[in-house]
Every structure is written in C-alpha cells, then in structure tokens.
Amino acid sequence: MKFTTIVLLASFVVISESTLYAQTGTPPTTEILKRVLSLEGKWEGKATMQIGGKTYNFQYFMHYRKMADGNGLYMDENATIPDVGRLIGGNIIGFDPYEQKLHWFSVDNFGTTHDHIGELIDKDHLRLIHESQREGKTYREEIDFVWKSPKQLHAKLIGILNGQIEEILEGTLIRKSWK
Secondary structure, eight states: OHHHHHHHHHHHHHHHHHHHHHHHSOOOOOHHHHHHHTTOEEEEEEEEEEETTEEEEEEEEEEEEEEGGGTEEEEEEEEEETTTEEEEEEEEEEEETTTTEEEEEEEETTSOEEEEEEEEEETTEEEEEEEEEETTEEEEEEEEEEEEETTEEEEEEEEEETTEEEEEEEEEEEEEEOO
16 A cells, blocks of 8 residues: 555656646756856857867857757857868757756767767766767767856867777867857
C-alpha cells in the first residue's frame, strides 16, 4: 500500500509540474539557466586558435538574445580568422526540465552541427561537452565559460580527436551591450 501511495504521489507531482509548464509556459528557472541567461547582450574580444601546428589571432563577436519568452537564448557568433576564413555560427541554448540538462546546439558555415550538454562547475563556471564520431574516430569537444565579472567572460574550447588535442580556441570577451 505504501509503495502504491508513493507512486501515485510521484505521478501527481510530475503531472502537476507538466500541467504548470503547459499553462504558464514558464518552467522553473534553474541556476544553470539563470547563469546562461546572464549572457544576454553583445560580447567581443581577442581570441586565439591553435590548429594544425599554427596559432591564429582574431577578434571574436557573440550576440545573445533571449527567446521563447525568456526560457532560452539564441546566439550569433562571427569572426574572421586569418588563413582560415570567416566563421558564421548560430546557437540555440535552453534547459530541458524533464532531463535536467542544458542543451547548446551549434551550427556554423564550416559545416559543423552538434549539441553540447552543459553543467555548472560552480556559480561562475559553465562547462559544455559534445561527444561524437568523426570518420570513425572519437571526437570530444569541451567548452568552458568562466565569468570574471558581469562584463568579462573567459571562453576556452578544446577539440580532442582520438585522444589527441586537435584544436584550442581561447579568448576573453567583454560585454559591449546588455541587449
């Protein structure tokens, strides 16, 4: 009898929470979503990319805008990387309350398209992980965002192919506007 009561109560909580989402359109805001939403605005900064034994320096631009009634972000990114070309990317960022995971989906003009799963390491450190296969080899991408202040953010991406570091992108970005 106790087991049945617990199952019924748990079911009621899940159904009630789902009904609340459907009625209000607003899932409970989690710490990770609050932190990510704080990115809203325009950011730019000096960045470096290490790939193929070479290092490239460039300006990197990001523009984050709230979407879905404040439940996520859309981010445009762009940079002109010497000897590599122009990077143009679009990203959709949101929190899945049922899975309890942050998803950061990226598409760029170099043909890269994939999802990252995010977690807060601490209140000022977000880590995103993507894992997949590239031509039969294991690929892992780790992206760390560390807030130095509300107006300064350090970002670092490490791409690892078959256990070997393939690329590193890193930069400190400054907030240029809040919208």
